[in-house]
Amino acid sequence: MAHPADLTQQELQLSEQKTPPATPGTVRPGGRTARTRAAVRDAVLTGLVEHGYPGLTVEYVAEHSGVHKTTLYRRWGGVEGLLADALDLAGEDTWTPPDTGSLRNDLRALAHEIVDNFGDAAKAAVPTAFIAAAFQSERAAEGLRGFYGGRFARCAPLVARAVERGEVPEGTDAGEVARAVSAPLFFRLFVTREPIDGTLADRAADAALAAARAGVYT
DSSP, X not given: XXXXXXXXXXXXXXXXXXXXXXXXXXXXXXXXXHHHHHHHHHXXXXXXXXXXXXXXXXXXXXXXXXXXXXXXXXXXXXXXXXHHHHHHHHXXXXXXXXOOSSHHHHHHHHHHHHHHHHSSHHHHHHHHHHHHHHTTOHHHHHXXXXXXXXXXXXXXXXXXXXXXXXXSOTTOOHHHHHHHXXXXXXXXXXXXXXXXXXXXXXXXXXXXXXXXXXXXXX
């Protein structure tokens, strides 16, 4: 499953075409180019990884993005708005769930995406920093919930196909299935601080599949 900061430059350019609200500091502040938004976002991510949420400042973002801090305050309203917009931008990507032909392999592929993204220190730096920020900032927590809520919603076709194939009961909740796949891996990553690997990914996916087949998520 894709995670915050997984955007290409092309997707950044496409995001510019959306009409933003006029209120400063909201998720999509108005009047900026895709290049400006990308530069600001990159500075936010770098600062979040280097200093964590408590050390992230508008001054840091201004220095590293080349955007004057007056502009940052006017368009984003401060650090909270910058964080929310970075997550909002991450949610504008083109990620789609796997389509392997069976729910078992689809769920295993989802689980392996988590291992790939969080098992590598370099890839994990940004999403881990965002998750840590969500424990310290309600605005970041709201953004993170929105980001993953969007990911879970995109998993609906994955479960719909499984229902059509007779693999799980009608009415199975795709979001709950995706959460069930992710939960054991995130528990090890962020609670017990244990390593994760492909074997654990397959186990998490198979457990979620067994529960779904039993009607637990209807």
